[in-house]
Amino acid sequence: MSSTSEQLQPPVEGSAGGWGRDAKVIALISAAHFTSHVHLMLLPPIFGPVKEAFGVTYTEIGVAITTYNVVSAALQTPAGFLVDRIGPRAMLTAGLLLGAAALAVAALLPAYAIFIVAYALLGLANTVYHPADYSILSATITDKRMGKAFSIHNFAGFLGSGVTPAAVLAIAAVWGWQGAFLAAAMLAICSALLLIVAGGILPRPTRPTQAAARSAATRSAAKLELDLLFSSPVLRNLLFFVCIAMANGGIQTYSVVAMGALHDTPASIANMGLSGFLLFSAAGVLLGGIIADRTAHHEWVAATGFAFTSTMAVLMGWVDMPAAVLIFVMSLGGLLNGIIQPSRDMMVRAVTPPGSFGKVFGFVSTGFNLGGIVAPLLYGWLMDRGQPQMIFAIVTAFILLALVTAVTRSKPQTKTSWTR
Numbered sequence: 242m243s244s245t246s247e248q249l250q251p252p253v254e255g256s257a258g259g260w261g262r263d264a265k266v267i268a269l270i271s272a273a274h275f276t277s278h279v280h281l282m283l284l285p286p287i288f289g290p291v292k293e294a295f296g297v298t299y300t301e302i303g304v305a306i307t308t309y310n311v312v313s314a315a316l317q318t319p320a321g322f323l324v325d326r327i328g329p330r331a332m333l334t335a336g337l338l339l340g341a342a343a344l345a346v347a348a349l350l351p352a353y354a355i356f357i358v359a360y361a362l363l364g365l366a367n368t369v370y371h372p373a374d375y376s377i378l379s380a381t382i383t384d385k386r387m388g389k390a391f392s393i394h395n396f397a398g399f400l401g402s403g404v405t406p407a408a409v410l411a412i413a414a415v416w417g418w419q420g421a422f423l424a425a426a427m428l429a430i431c432s433a434l435l436l437i438v439a440g441g442i443l444p445r446p447t448r449p450t451q452a453a454a455r456s457a458a459t460r461s462a463a464k465l466e467l468d469l470l471f472s473s474p475v476l477r478n479l480l481f482f483v484c485i486a487m488a489n490g491g492i493q494t495y496s497v498v499a500m501g502a503l504h505d506t507p508a509s510i511a512n513m514g515l516s517g518f519l520l521f522s523a524a525g526v527l528l529g530g531i532i533a534d535r536t537a538h539h540e541w542v543a544a545t546g547f548a549f550t551s552t553m554a555v556l557m558g559w560v561d562m563p564a565a566v567l568i569f570v571m572s573l574g575g576l577l578n579g580i581i582q583p584s585r586d587m588m589v590r591a592v593t594p595p596g597s598f599g600k601v602f603g604f605v606s607t608g609f610n611l612g613g614i615v616a617p618l619l620y621g622w623l624m625d626r627g628q629p630q631m632i633f634a635i636v637t638a639f640i641l642l643a644l645v646t647a648v649t650r651s652k653p654q655t656k657t658s659w660t661r
Contacts (some may be wrong), residue, residue, distance in 0.1 A: 266381050267390050268367045269439060271375045271397035273333055277370045278401030280340055280363060282519075283425050285494045286512070287418045295353040296616030299498075300623050303617035305360040306494070310613030311516040317610060318470070321372035321603020326588035329373035329599065330443045334436045336369030341429035350424035364610075365412035377443055379590060379598040385534065387590070394532020399523035399579060402493070406516055430628060450574065470604045473591035477646060478605040481585070484643035486552070486612025488579075491636035492518065495620040496640040499629035504561040512569070517572035525579020532580065539584035539591075540647040546581035550574045553638050558633025588647070 282293065284306065292302050326333050340363055345360035374394060382390040412421040436443075469475065490501075497515055498507040532542055553574030556562065562570065593601040623631050 253274040275397040275401040279405050282402045282405040286409045290418045300621040303621035306617040309360045309364035309385045310610040312361050313367045314607050314610035317368040317607045318604045320368035321600040324372040324599035327377045328565045330440050333373040336366045337405035337429045337433035340366035344422045344426040348419040371606035372599040375602035376599040388533030391586040392526045395526040395582040397502040403519035461497040476588050479608045481646045482608025482637045483612045486609040487639040488636045490616025492630045502629040510564045514568045514571035518575035521572040522579035523574035525576040526582045530584040533583035538572050542584040543581045543647040544644050548579040549577040554637045572607045592645040
């Protein structure tokens with residue numbers, strides 16, 4: 242399938258680069274991804290203080306996260322088209338600066354309505370990360386290192402998620418939740434400055450020829466792009482991402498309060514377990530990148546990881562585990578959850594034609610937002626109704642659906658060697 246999008250090319254001075262240039266590109270993109278996950282996990286650790294500050298329910302606080310995801314779901318695919326057309330570096334820089342502004346507004350103008358608007362802006366900022374990141378990596382990194390590049394990129398995101406709960410609680414203990422929001426805003430500004438100063442190493446779009454420009458303006462070219470997005474392989478990956486988002490939404494956002502309600506698990510222990518899940522997920526993606534570069538059977542890598550994480554969810558919901566066992570189980574589940582991630586991305590890349598990485602990754606990543614729209618309201622509603630165990634039942638169901646979605650996909654046409 243042809244694409245009317247602009248092709249990305251590396252800067253002339255870096256076109257002959259090898260691993261050194263790849264490493265610089267991965268580092269820049271990973272810094273932005275780290276920042277995006279800090280923003281994503283900023284609110285859950287301080288649900289209580291924010292809820293009390295506004296005098297609202299868990300469900301009403303969940304509206305902020307839902308608003309974030311509604312905006313991201315609606316605009317992430319258009320953002321992917323823009324990434325393919327005007328270039329990912331500019332879009333990524335703009336997203337970081339917009340995210341910083343949104344968090345500053347939420348902190349400095351603390352009213353519930355303004356807080357919701359700020360989270361809508363944060364959702365708009367979020368639309369650029371996956372399309373821009375994956376467009377740059379797919380166009381720049383050599384094929385033999387693509388799995389590792391995806392794994393390092395994902396590692397940075399999970400690391401951001403993993404360090405955020407403890408960092409946010411520490412900052413909030415001194416400067417309040419507003420101080421935590423302002424610290425996250427400063428992180429985004431620093432990441433944007435890094436892209437501005439050192440981003441010359443990143444690929445830039447080339448101008449299409451006049452013929453290509455005329456083709457891009459035709460209705461048939463637009464239809465080709467829509468046909469790609471609504472093709473069966475891409476839609477299957479969209480469903481896969483929805484399932485992951487619904488499952489992770491329960492574990493990352495409500496597992497602490499749900500286990501407290503079910504088993505009287507102290508918040509400190511539950512948060513240690515959650516940190517273990519997130520930090521070992523970060524470690525797992527590094528191992529997953531090595532695996533992804535050495536097998537074409539990415540669906541079975543994902544299936545194995547999902548089998549273990551579904552077991553973890555069942556144990557969390559139905560077994561009152563001692564503190565050490567709980568932390569071990571969640572950490573092991575996190576490790577397997579992390580191993581899945583690079584194979585997940587390779588499954589998407591396998592069905593994406595060159596020049597379309599921004600729009601396809603933008604479209605399938607909308608699945609995260611679709612799940613994010615439903616998950617906070619659903620799980621918050623269950624908590625408000627005194628049904629915490631149903632959270633883990635639903636998480637388990639979506640993990641198993643993701644497993645089925647992965648193993649029933651069309652098999653890859655080529656195989657890679659474990660000895661490459």
